[in-house]
Amino acid sequence: MPSADTLERFIARVEANAHVEAVEEFYAADSTMQENQNPPRIGRDKHAENERKVMARARSVSSTCVRPVFVNGDHVVIRWIFHFEWQDGSHTHMEELAYQRWEGERIAEETFFYDPAQRVPKKP
Numbered sequence: 001m002p003s004a005d006t007l008e009r010f011i012a013r014v015e016a017n018a019h020v021e022a023v024e025e026f027y028a029a030d031s032t033m034q035e036n037q038n039p040p041r042i043g044r045d046k047h048a049e050n051e052r053k054v055m056a057r058a059r060s061v062s063s064t065c066v067r068p069v070f071v072n073g074d075h076v077v078i079r080w081i082f083h084f085e086w087q088d089g090s091h092t093h094m095e096e097l098a099y100q101r102w103e104g105e106r107i108a109e110e111t112f113f114y115d116p117a118q119r120v121p122k123k124p
Helices: 004-015 021-027 046-059
Strands: 027-035 058-072 076-086 091-103 106-113
Touching: 004 021, 004 058, 004 076, 021 046, 027 046, 027 076, 046 058
Parallel strands: 027 106
Antiparallel strands: 058 076, 076 091, 091 106
16 A cells, blocks of 8 residues: 555656656556556556657646545555647647556556547647
């Protein structure tokens, strides 16, 4: 179960758009990350690599935690809103729920739930 301080530090990292750093600091080495019903990615290094690729495509990113954050033992649910401005001038606005299972102070499993239609970039 994450401490309240750890959870707040994690949220602050993501809201600062330090997504790669958040993965490196708060995910277990063998953690899994899954989007909707897609097969999960396994391993912190793969998660960080995926975040680097996404961030390299973005001109800017805005990340917001919508409170309250729900915590029940080792399980945490966070509602996120992300706005991406892409290098080509298009943008993506996404809202998702992240369902996490923590082992101590590290995220062991995470599943994101969102409408996949949100992923389609909108042209300016």
